[in-house]
Amino acid sequence: MAKAAxxxxxxxxxxxxxxxxxxLAGREAxxxxxxxxxxxxxxxxxLRAPEASVAAxxxxxxxxxxxxxxxxxxKNGRTVLWLGPDEWFVIxxxxxxxxxxxxxxxxxxxxxxxxxxxxxxxxxxAGAQATVSAGCPQDLSLDxxxxxxxxxxxLGKSEIxxxxxxxxxxxxxxxxSFSDYVFTFLTEAARDAAA
Amino acid sequence: xxxxxxxxxEEERPEIEFRNAGEAHIARPSDIASISDADFEKFxxxxxxxxxxxxxxxxxxxxxxxxFNAVRDSVSDKFVMTYKAGEPKPKKxxxxxx
Numbered sequence: 001m002a003k004a005a006x007x008x009x010x011x012x013x014x015x016x017x018x019x020x021x022x023x024l025a026g027r028e029a030x031x032x033x034x035x036x037x038x039x040x041x042x043x044x045x046x047l048r049a050p051e052a053s054v055a056a057x058x059x060x061x062x063x064x065x066x067x068x069x070x071x072x073x074x075k076n077g078r079t080v081l082w083l084g085p086d087e088w089f090v091i092x093x094x095x096x097x098x099x100x101x102x103x104x105x106x107x108x109x110x111x112x113x114x115x116x117x118x119x120x121x122x123x124x125x126a127g128a129q130a131t132v133s134a135g136c137p138q139d140l141s142l143d144x145x146x147x148x149x150x151x152x153x154x155l156g157k158s159e160i161x162x163x164x165x166x167x168x169x170x171x172x173x174x175x176x177s178f179s180d181y182v183f184t185f186l187t188e189a190a191r192d193a194a195a
Numbered sequence: 196x197x198x199x200x201x202x203x204x205e206e207e208r209p210e211i212e213f214r215n216a217g218e219a220h221i222a223r224p225s226d227i228a229s230i231s232d233a234d235f236e237k238f239x240x241x242x243x244x245x246x247x248x249x250x251x252x253x254x255x256x257x258x259x260x261x262x263f264n265a266v267r268d269s270v271s272d273k274f275v276m277t278y279k280a281g282e283p284k285p286k287k288x289x290x291x292x293x
Binding site for chain 1: 196203204205206208209211212257258259260261
C-alpha cells in the first residue's frame with residue numbers, strides 16, 4: 001500500500017483504478033499574524049525498534065534516530081520524531097521511500113507505512129504558538145518546547161503529533177478522519193490569536 | 196490542570212494526556228488454566244480500593260503511549276511519585292516520614 005503511494009501521478013497508468021485524493025488539499029486560512037495551511041502529501045512510517053537496532057536503522061534511513069524524549073532529527077527532507085522509548089515517526093517530504101530504506105536494515109524492527117493515515121497542517125507566523133495553545137495543554141513556550149521539539153499530544157478533542165520546525169512555526173499531524181475537525185479548530189484559533 | 200510526571204518522557208505533562216489503568220502490581224498467574232475459580236476471581240475482579248495511598252498503573256496514552264506505575268493519594272488526588280513499569284514497588288516514598 002505504501003509503495004503505491006510513492007508513484008507520482010505522471011507515472012500512473014492512464015486508466016488508474018484508484019485515485020489518491022488528499023483530504024482538504026490546498027485549504028488555507030489566515031489571521032492577521034498567523035497562517036494555517038494544509039501541507040502536501042508526504043511519505044510517513046511508524047517505526048518501532050529496540051535500542052540494539054537504532055544504529056542500523058539510522059544508517060539505513062540516513063538520519064540518526066533521536067534517543068532523547070521530545071526531540072527530533074532532520075536531514076535532506078526527512079524528519080524523524082521521537083514518540084516513545086522505542087517508537088519513532090518518520091516523515092519524508094523529499095519523495096524518498098523510508099519504508100524501502102528500512103528493509104535494507106537487517107536489525108530487528110517494525111516499520112509500518114502510514115502515509116495516508118495522516119494529514120499535516122502548517123501553522124506559521126507570530127501568532128502560531130497562541131494558535132496551537134488554544135487547544136494543546138502542553139507548555140509551548142520556547143523554553144519548554146524549543147525549536148526541533150516534537151510530541152504526541154492532544155488538540156481539542158483530537159490526538160495530534162506536534163513538531164516545531166522553527167520558533168514561529170508548527171507542524172500539526174492528525175489522523176485523516178480528524179482533519180476536518182483539526183483544521184476548523186486551528187482556523188478558529190487563528191482568528192482568536194489575531195485578536 | 197493536574198500535572199503528572201511521566202517517567203519515560205522525563206517531564207511533567209498535563210493530565211488529559213493520561214489514562215488510568217487500574218491497580219498496579221497484580222501478577223498474572225503463570226498457568227491461568229490450572230487455578231481455581233475462586234483464585235481467578237481474586238486475580239481478575241477483587242481489588243483493594245484503599246483510601247489513602249494507592250499503587251496504580253497509568254498510561255501516557257496521548258504522549259509516549261507507555262504504561263507506568265504511580266503512587267497516588269486517592270483522597271487528595273496528589274501524585275506522590277511515578278516509576279517505570281516492571282520496577283518493584285518503591286520501599287521509600289519521597290516526603291514520607293523517617
